[in-house]
Amino acid sequence: MAGPPPKPWPTGEAQQLEPLVRRVLAPNPSPYTYTGTQSYVVGIGGGCAVVDPGPDDPEHLLALDAAIGDEHVCAIMCTHTHRDHSPAARPLAARTGAPIVGCAPLVLDDSGPRADASFDRTYEPDRVLADGEAMTGPGWTLRAVATPGHVSNHLCFALEESGALFTGDHVMGWSTSVVVPPDGDMADYMASLEKLYAREDRVYYPAHGEAIEKPRQMVRGMIGHRRQRENQILRHLQEGPLEAKDFVPRMYKGLDARLHGAAKMSVTAHLIDLERRGLVQRSGEVWQTKPSTQTP
Structure with missing residues (x-):
């Protein structure tokens, strides 16, 4: 940005x-x-x-x-x-x-x-x-x-x-x-x-x-760029469950703190899309990959 x-x-x-x-x-x-x-x-x-x-x-x-x-x-x-x-x-x-x-x-x-x-x-x-x-x-x-x-x-x-x-x-x-x-x-x-x-x-x-x-x-x-963000999300979820806010410091290093909320919402939009495609699932605020998508 x-x-x-x-x-x-x-x-x-x-x-x-x-x-x-x-x-x-x-x-x-x-x-x-x-x-x-x-x-x-x-x-x-x-x-x-x-x-x-x-x-x-x-x-x-x-x-x-x-x-x-x-x-x-x-x-x-x-x-x-x-x-x-x-x-x-x-x-x-x-x-x-x-x-x-x-x-x-x-x-x-x-x-x-x-x-x-x-x-x-x-x-x-x-x-x-x-x-x-x-x-x-x-x-x-x-x-x-x-x-x-x-x-x-x-x-x-x-x-x-x-x-x-x-x-x-x-x-x-x-x-x-x-x-x-x-x-x-x-x-x-x-x-x-x-x-x-x-x-x-x-x-x-x-x-x-x-x-x-x-x-x-x-x-x-x-x-x-959007496909890269999607892949980043999936890679981070391979390491364990996360809330949407947890992705921001990992994916948007150096971002103006005033824009963290906007970044979180774009991550959430990606997560919802991935959920509809059967790649991730959520429990409350916590997201994780589906078992079939996790690497052994």
Whole structure:
């Protein structure tokens, strides 16, 4: 997990990434959001869409207003409903009259450690996009790519005119995603990575971190990383039963203590996946390999 780059960060600035895409960084940096959530304005001249409007922060909303300028906002599009991604949708819709389009609503109690990323209970979309459905505007098409795993309602959006993919939190430019059960699901997350690996997107624009210029290489590395973590878990369990928290100091050496809870939840997501596949079992909080999987 990389640390943030040196300040100053371009918070509040509209950065032109390509002819159809501008990026605006929200003022919400944290150990879980890196330098903050990145909102994207897609389209120029005639109408635009705002992807992941971010937190309901007055400073960020003013920055989005400046980035949008006099353009008509055709849609406000959310990849998922964590509180650092979707809460600005409602006030931005009130300002612009634009519909909220994208992921389905999801209201759950977040059992994980991410107070900044618990579920947004105010999110009310005007239109939910299923996998493969699109929102169009003047000179742009954003097609939904269902990518559950980080959360069950996660979507990516493919900008068909340029080959860019807005990846939300599914693929980030600075760290792997946290998968927090019960809504986060490791098997779904891995399947979604495989789905992206089969695509031919030119570049990824994540909600956190820099643009990813070699998408398939990045995804291949993420799949390998998760398989490595899975193998680590099984090796440690060969030595004896463990609780999920016991894996963290063994597997995440040097990790910022503030991130230990997130690491524990990702380990738990792996353990649940391994349990479903019949490789491990649990008794209360204690996990162990099944007798048939233990080495003699």
